[in-house]
Amino acid sequence: MTVLASVSLATFLVTGLAATQFRSQPLASSNRLARDEALRQSVNQLSDQNRALKARVQALQAQVKAGEDESARRSSAVQQVKALLDEQRAIAGLLALHGPGLTILLHDGVDPNDPADRSLGWTVHYQDLQDIISLLWANGAEAVAVNGQRIVPTTSFHYAGVNILINNANRLTGPYTVTALGDPSTLANGLGDPDQLAELKSRSRIYGLGLSWLRSTRLSVPAYDATFLVKNAQPLG
């Protein structure tokens, strides 16, 4: 069903592209090359800007934290609020954590090149990653990261064409490594349950799609590389 949803989405995007192409003037091949190059240059420029902005956000976070630490030293009232703030920061994923847990490795299988099989079942989809992460939360995971990107309360997964994006347009590419902190046995038993991830496990058998996990006594997950803005929700009362 997950694959079906992906195929539907892909069909929708391809139809959209076809409609756009239909409306646009045919381009000479030299113009097409120039346009393709310009598009890719835009991605590189925007990615550079994205990295620079994250570095700026992180530098400002450090300055804010220094200001808060100094304020807490001066006022006991601030000190009390700051203790609560640090607790919420840890929950929100704004602090790096370490501890025992599980590393899950996932990679694409082999394209069967079979005209009768257009399921794309051999590739890892973002829904596969999300299914695994959801199962990890259900089995007591305390913190999760994918390819070094921390999963935070606002994280959403989606496709931008063939790209899997999470957290401020971070592009995830395979092979994928999911790191979860928690009780390694409980986490591993959750993934090993034959009733769970049944479709993914079956694709792993059919297409050689890689799915394995490893228990560890010490793993670490990084802090979220940005911050949160709330514009519409207001505290009640």
Added chain:
Amino acid sequence: MPNHSADRIARFQRLIVASLIGLALGFLVVLQLRSQAAVARTLASQDNTSVALLINDLNRANNQLIQQAAALSQQETQLRQALTAGGADAQAISKELQTLREVNGTTPVHGPGLQIRILGSLMDFELQDLLNSLRAAGGEAFSLNGRRMISSTSIVSRGNTLLIGGQAVSAPLVLSVIGDPEQLEPAADLSASSLQTRVQVDIQRKSDLTISEVINARPLIYAQLGR
């Protein structure tokens, strides 16, 4: 003679160190070139629609990051001014605490948004995709049938039963989402159009929606602070 020999040894050591640095630099340059080539290759192999959609997402994310930086800068100025005046600004810290409680789902909230009523049951991936779309469209707080949800709330199908945070929820499903309705509605409409082949979906704009349920944050038992 001993001095002569010590000079030779020192020269030899310098030569080895210089060679090692050269070797390491060469290795790094090759590594860098290889990784750049890998990035370029993955981007070059993509169709133009994918690249265009990526540009759209990067633009949106960068705008978000600019807003985040502006908010942090303002917060830092407020803190610094209070410290310069010889005091401490509790207000700036309390505001940040409130924001994080809203993000973590640990406090009741209200605000504009949508109420989405689904007359039928959903599979886990269908609900995940609906939430993905609404979060990407700026959804800030969610509750489903009276259950507060954040991204770490597990959504698992067991047979035809949908489990949210380990608890079964049954149809009809009522999803409340707080955010800018102008942005949320197109995202909800798009998701609804794919769901409506199977279940009836009703979307209503609300000028003030209340989500009073909270998440009881689990204490960290295995995870510890620091890398």
